[in-house]
Amino acid sequence: xxxxxxxxxxxxxxxxxxxxxxxxxxxxRNGDVSLKIEPFSxxxxxxxxxxxxxxxxxxxxxxxxxxxxxxGRYTFAANSLxxxxxxxxxxIVANExxxxxxxxxxxxxxxxxxxxEEVGCNGILFNDLYGYPVVGLDDDxxxxxxxxxxxxxxxxxxxxxxxxxVLVSYLKIFLVQATRLKLQQQDITHRSAGRAPxxxxxxxxxxxxxxxxxxxxxxxxxxxxxxxKSLARLVKTHxxxxxxxxxxxxxxxxxxxxxLHTVKPIKQIxxxxxxxxxxxxxxxxxRVTGCSPxxxxxxxxxxxxxxxxxIQ
Numbered sequence: 029x030x031x032x033x034x035x036x037x038x039x040x041x042x043x044x045x046x047x048x049x050x051x052x053x054x055x056x057r058n059g060d061v062s063l064k065i066e067p068f069s070x071x072x073x074x075x076x077x078x079x080x081x082x083x084x085x086x087x088x089x090x091x092x093x094x095x096x097x098x099x100g101r102y103t104f105a106a107n108s109l110x111x112x113x114x115x116x117x118x119x120i121v122a123n124e125x126x127x128x129x130x131x132x133x134x135x136x137x138x139x140x141x142x143x144x145e146e147v148g149c150n151g152i153l154f155n156d157l158y159g160y161p162v163v164g165l166d167d168d169x170x171x172x173x174x175x176x177x178x179x180x181x182x183x184x185x186x187x188x189x190x191x192x193x194v195l196v197s198y199l200k201i202f203l204v205q206a207t208r209l210k211l212q213q214q215d216i217t218h219r220s221a222g223r224a225p226x227x228x229x230x231x232x233x234x235x236x237x238x239x240x241x242x243x244x245x246x247x248x249x250x251x252x253x254x255x256x257k258s259l260a261r262l263v264k265t266h267x268x269x270x271x272x273x274x275x276x277x278x279x280x281x282x283x284x285x286x287x288l289h290t291v292k293p294i295k296q297i298x299x300x301x302x303x304x305x306x307x308x309x310x311x312x313x314x315r316v317t318g319c320s321p322x323x324x325x326x327x328x329x330x331x332x333x334x335x336x337x338x339i340q
Contacts, residue, residue: 051115051318052080054134055331062137063195065181070126077118079318081328082132083140083154085206086110087165087173091126095119097161098316099273107165109173109206111153115284115317115324129177131202136332138196140203149203152210157277158232158267163210176202227252227259228266239278241302245271280316283309287325288336294321 054060068086077086092105096119097112104110112118114135120126135141140150152159165173180198183191234251242248248271249256263271279301286297298309313321329336 050079052078053327054081054136056136057331062134063184063199064130064132065177065184066130068128068130070120070122072122072124072126074121075119077112077120079115079117080132081114082134083114083138084112085131085202086112087129087131087177088126089128091122091124091128093120093122093124093126095162096121098269098277100161100267100269102160102162102268104162105164107170109163109165111161111163113154115319117316117318131177131180131199133199135336137192138199143200147200147203147207149207152207153203155281157274157281159210159214160268163206163213165209169205169209172205173202176205225262225266227254228262231259231263231271235275235278239275239282240300243275243279243302245275276312276316280313283313283321284317284324287321288328289338291337294325297321 054062056062064082070091077084086109088104088106088108088110090106093103095102095104095110096117097110098117110118140147140154153161153163176198180195180202183194183198188194230252231248234248238247238251242251245260246256249259252259260271263269263274267274269277283297283301286292286300287294290297292300294310295306298306301309303309303312310321313324317324319327
């Protein structure tokens with residue numbers, strides 16, 4: 029069981045300090061495993077979660093509080109699933125001790141982009157910049173996910189014939205069921221609270237279209253013909269982050285994809301994402317991921333034996 033280090037008596041600032049958090053990296057050359065299932069425990073109060081290059085699911089079985097994922101702030105209760113992408117900064121401000129199970133897997137074991145059509149979790153459970161990275165479980169789903177984790181744990185300990193294929197199958201079922209559940213919960217929330225304002229869906233479309241060239245919140249306020257302060261309140265209310273943070277997350281998401289799946293020079297990637305200053309781009313990337321663009325590309329490509337590079 030791991031326990032997170034707690035910073036007593038001071039608030040953790042989501043700024044350049046976030047880049048200083050040590051990385052806990054999966055590296056097969058050191059004998060690390062690409063799939064881990066283990067219990068976790070956090071003290072009440074403010075605690076950082078280990079930043080790693082695994083996709084991570086925290087199943088909170090006891091406790092409640094606030095979950096920070098990068099710049100977004102989200103509440104959670106007992107029997108919730110929390111989702112993190114590789115290299116993501118996260119912390120929990122717990123109302124009391126938080127206990128549960130964590131599931132971590134590297135893209136070497138299961139790549140959610142490669143298998144997106146099979147499980148549909150990319151952009152819903154993971155990499156959902158415009159949604160809520162928390163899924164609540166009722167009693168039926170609690171029992172279902174508990175059985176899945178028991179089966180996965182037994183398979184991990186047994187190591188029988190084709191056990192990797194069996195583990196991937198269990199993980200797929202876990203992700204598919206969690207994805208279905210999140211979509212259902214989103215639909216219920218929309219129907220009970222009313223759809224988000226039209227400007228918010230329009231903003232999402234505009235960011236997806238212009239994030240490479242328009243980095244300022246005022247640009248999007250102009251495109252939507254709304255006051256910047258009104259747009260800022262709208263984003264903060266519905267997405268739990270600022271518009272600046274949302275734009276930065278979208279830029280970083282694309283930067284990670286380009287670094288992983290192309291051989292473009294980093295300077296070219298920075299330019300295509302609207303940065304004339306490669307050093308500023310590198311500082312922004314490190315602030316969000318905890319490492320430089322060159323380290324991110326070189327390390328992940330080496331441990332994946334180049335399988336991630338698909339586009340020239």
